[in-house]
Amino acid sequence: MMKKHWGICSRPMALACLLLLAGTRCCYSQRMNDVQSELLVNSINHLSEAIREISAELKPLKEISAKLEPLKVFLPCKSGWFKLKSTCYFISEELATWDQSLQNCTDMGADFVKVSLHEQFLFLQELAKGHDVWIGLRDYEGKNAYKWAKDSTVHVRTALWWEEREPNSSEERCAHFKRDTNKWNDMMCHQTYRYFCEKPLGTA
Numbered sequence: 001m002m003k004k005h006w007g008i009c010s011r012p013m014a015l016a017c018l019l020l021l022a023g024t025r026c027c028y029s030q031r032m033n034d035v036q037s038e039l040l041v042n043s044i045n046h047l048s049e050a051i052r053e054i055s056a057e058l059k060p061l062k063e064i065s066a067k068l069e070p071l072k073v074f075l076p077c078k079s080g081w082f083k084l085k086s087t088c089y090f091i092s093e094e095l096a097t098w099d100q101s102l103q104n105c106t107d108m109g110a111d112f113v114k115v116s117l118h119e120q121f122l123f124l125q126e127l128a129k130g131h132d133v134w135i136g137l138r139d140y141e142g143k144n145a146y147k148w149a150k151d152s153t154v155h156v157r158t159a160l161w162w163e164e165r166e167p168n169s170s171e172e173r174c175a176h177f178k179r180d181t182n183k184w185n186d187m188m189c190h191q192t193y194r195y196f197c198e199k200p201l202g203t204a
């Protein structure tokens with residue numbers, strides 16, 4: 001084959017033939033790249049079009065879902081949970097340490113309770129009446145810097161929610177509703193009390 005090939009080109013034309021062959025390979029390779037690029041661009045265009053069509057179909061569903069969202073407040077909480085606006089709250093009958101309480105809430109698919117608004121405080125205060133009840137608030141480093149277990153946000157002391165002169169000890173790092181005053185006190189975390197958990201309405 002090689003012999004025949006060289007015969008076609010003849011010796012004076014050998015260099016020209018080599019250049020021609022190299023050029024042909026080069027052009028073929030370039031052409032393949034162009035074809036592959038074209039196929040890729042076409043595929044991307046088809047995919048983009050498909051995404052646009054799916055998005056257009058989902059839009060009405062999203063709009064319906066958004067309109068139904070405010071109606072969630074009319075859903076009940078399941079038995080044993082107490083509703084305030086869009087949250088369901090649970091108060092245990094069993095006693096547990098603060099750490100066990102956190103774990104028990106998590107095991108129920110719930111959060112250890114976090115209090116942000118005064119109406120939440122009043123609601124929980126009513127539920128806690130006559131009992132010591134843990135809340136999900138802890139001074140993790142013993143520096144009187146309380147954080148919520150739910151989202152690690154810092155709690156700024158709210159005078160109305162705490163007993164006077166509380167929290168008062170770096171040894172007492174966990175917060176609870178105290179049964180006699182019905183306000184918050186810091187206590188040793190290994191004490192066993194009832195505990196509060198919370199879940200968004202519609203999940204409890």
Ligand SMILES: [Ca+2]
Nearest residue numbers: 168172185186
């Ligand atoms: Ca205390």
